[in-house]
Amino acid sequence: MADLSITVDGMRFPNPFVLASGPPGTNGKVIKRSFELGWGGIVCKTLSLENDKVHNTVPRYGKYYHAHSTAKDQVIGFQNIELISDRPFDLWLDELADCKREYPDRMLIASIMEEYDRDRWIEIVERTQATGIDGFELNLSCPHGLPERRMGAAMGQDPAIVAEVVGWAKEAARVPVWAKMTPNITDITVPAKAARGAGADGISAINTILAVVGIDLDSFRPMPTVEGYSEPGGFSGEAVRPLALRQVMECARACPGATISGMGGVETAEDAVQFLLVGAQTVQVCTGAMLHGYEIIQPLCEGLEAFMDRHGFATVEEFVGKSLPYFTTHADLVERQRAAKREKAGQSNRDGMWRGDISAETDSLAAN
Numbered sequence: 001m002a003d004l005s006i007t008v009d010g011m012r013f014p015n016p017f018v019l020a021s022g023p024p025g026t027n028g029k030v031i032k033r034s035f036e037l038g039w040g041g042i043v044c045k046t047l048s049l050e051n052d053k054v055h056n057t058v059p060r061y062g063k064y065y066h067a068h069s070t071a072k073d074q075v076i077g078f079q080n081i082e083l084i085s086d087r088p089f090d091l092w093l094d095e096l097a098d099c100k101r102e103y104p105d106r107m108l109i110a111s112i113m114e115e116y117d118r119d120r121w122i123e124i125v126e127r128t129q130a131t132g133i134d135g136f137e138l139n140l141s142c143p144h145g146l147p148e149r150r151m152g153a154a155m156g157q158d159p160a161i162v163a164e165v166v167g168w169a170k171e172a173a174r175v176p177v178w179a180k181m182t183p184n185i186t187d188i189t190v191p192a193k194a195a196r197g198a199g200a201d202g203i204s205a206i207n208t209i210l211a212v213v214g215i216d217l218d219s220f221r222p223m224p225t226v227e228g229y230s231e232p233g234g235f236s237g238e239a240v241r242p243l244a245l246r247q248v249m250e251c252a253r254a255c256p257g258a259t260i261s262g263m264g265g266v267e268t269a270e271d272a273v274q275f276l277l278v279g280a281q282t283v284q285v286c287t288g289a290m291l292h293g294y295e296i297i298q299p300l301c302e303g304l305e306a307f308m309d310r311h312g313f314a315t316v317e318e319f320v321g322k323s324l325p326y327f328t329t330h331a332d333l334v335e336r337q338r339a340a341k342r343e344k345a346g347q348s349n350r351d352g353m354w355r356g357d358i359s360a361e362t363d364s365l366a367a368n
């Protein structure tokens with residue numbers, strides 16, 4: 001029977017499914033519930049030292065629906081303008097310690113964010129790790145609200161700042177540190193490599209993609225609408241999965257040796273396996289759990305086990321990154337295709353077959 005457990009940076013996950021930082025890990029109570037239901041780990045909602053600087057709006061979510069009539073009620077994307085946790089830091093410390101006491105064998109990763117100040121980063125790392133959490137995820141990637149305070153994506157888009165902040169966290173951390181990347185950048189591998197160079201154990205990718213989820217055609221107001229106005233927010237869910245897969249694949253190729261926690265639009269085991277195949281050791285889920293409930297952990301585990309049994313994989317490590325060697329350049333694809341055609345033509349000639357006009361026409365169509 002397939003073994004779903006995986007050890008990443010010394011942390012042993014009973015399965016590779018981790019709830020991503022966001023509403024699913026918004027307090028100790030729901031974190032415990034996720035452990036009870038079988039999640040391998042959880043990254044808590046991002047904490048900072050001072051919650052009184054965090055002001056959320058209502059509404060702060062906007063849904064993106066499938067456009068075709070057969071699935072009108074199907075949400076395929078999700079936009080949020082939610083900030084990091086607005087709960088007091090000391091309360092969080094008590095709850096994290098309590099979760100670890102009750103579930104010592106489940107992986108609890110603390111997502112943290114602070115201002116551009118070494119002392120503050122050292123303080124948040126030291127005080128948080130005293131709770132017994134298993135690892136850190138540095139939120140260098142929240143795309144809305146926080147960048148106005150020069151935090152989140154404002155840090156993650158600047159490789160020099162990424163290196164500096166990761167360096168500060170690593171100075172104080174006695175547990176593994178993952179750096180969470182923003183996809184809102186031309187080349188995600190630049191900050192990923194900067195984080196690695198500064199000692200990050202792992203790369204988490206991706207945070208949400210900046211988007212405008214829609215405009216109300218009666219009021220002309222963008223959504224989600226707060227007192228008639230809005231701002232671009234972070235887009236997540238099924239619709240972002242192909243974009244996330246690409247970014248995770250690129251991080252894995254650019255940072256050999258780094259562990260990768262992949263996410264973006266995962267709802268099923270088949271979605272998750274694709275992230276493992278492009279190099280992730282763990283797969284995080286946020287929007288999928290918000291839309292379908294924490295209970296999706298069961299079909300995720302069952303589906304992963306079925307996939308492993310079908311291919312005869314005994315452990316998850318056996319297929320992590322298995323699809324990476326099949327990514328290449330366009331020039332190489334052209335060369336491979338030419339070689340395949342030469343091979344086929346040679347075969348046809350050897351078989352004494354006439355290729356004819358139809359085949360020439362197909363070739364010219366393929367060339368377009």
Ligand SMILES: Cc1cc2nc3c(=O)[nH]c(=O)nc-3n(C[C@H](O)[C@H](O)[C@H](O)COP(=O)(O)O)c2cc1C
Pocket residue numbers: 020021022023045046078080082083084085111139142180206207208235236237238240263264265266284285286287288
């Ligand atoms: C409502 C909401 C709140 C989020 N809050 C955080 C957060 O506090 N910290 C963080 O690092 N990521 C946050 N995220 C981003 C998710 O962790 C994840 O990176 C992103 O949503 C892509 O994964 P998904 O498609 O499974 O949701 C949030 C996402 C959503 C939808």
